[in-house]
Amino acid sequence: MYDYILRGGTVVDGTSGPSYQADVAIKDGKIAKIAQAIDCAAKEVIDVTGFAVAPGFIDMHSHSDTSFLEDNRCESRIYQGVTSEVAGQCGYTIYPCPDDRMENMRDFAGSDLTYFASASLQEFMDKVKAKGEQMSTNLIPLIGHGALRCGVMGYENRKATPEEIAEMQRLLDRDMQAGAWGVSLGLGYAPGVSSDQEELNALGEVVAKYDGIIPSHMRYQNDKTPIALEEMYEINRQTGAHVHISHFKASGKKAWGRAPEFVQHVADARKAGVNVTV
Ligand SMILES: [Zn+2]
Incomplete structure (x- = not known):
């Protein structure tokens, strides 16, 4: 039966x-x-x-990692056939953070999520369990680069020091061990916008160790898209980490008509051996 x-x-x-x-x-x-x-x-x-x-769809770009705390039914996904969500995108999560700088993370998370702002992915999961919350879809968690950076150095608009980069690597490594699938970038937003190639590559090294992914809300999504693409390719060239372009755009009047050129840009990079997907 x-x-x-x-x-x-x-x-x-x-x-x-x-x-x-x-x-x-x-x-x-x-x-x-x-x-x-x-x-x-x-x-x-x-x-x-x-x-x-059909098998349940995987939503490659979701922000349910915080929205399920408001409504854990995730119905807007379920009704589309989505059963798994890659969440924690665009550099935004509410963890991790050095233990002695939790003020930074509470600030980053915003007042609605103060309780859930956590020092690690594991601590966040423990809080979720303790509150009896449960997402109705499967969560494939990422670590937000913006959260990492804000946790370690606040909203300071400058290059990270070698010590700060090492601290970001340590926190990311711990969360990758706890089950994170990679790090998401939000380079169009503060504080991710203040990072440089060196910092991104350092995080790429950690992600590559676990064969993870780096989905990116890129620095530019307009006529400068090729410059932003190069930044992503370079992470892969230097570290081997798989980079994924989350929003692939040619927005703004200056970029009108250039979409085919941008698509070709990615195709050429893939042909040259760069592990990039869109
Ligand atoms: Zn985004």
């Missing part, structure tokens, strides 16, 4: 093969059988004729 049978849907299984008509049986939260017609008993049979049946 199955728990559910999804009957009569069009299966799009994510293997890049063509879609096909089939029933899908589910038991104990897992797919137990996919076949043309499943003629068995189930606790519930759901007629999905005319619908697509």
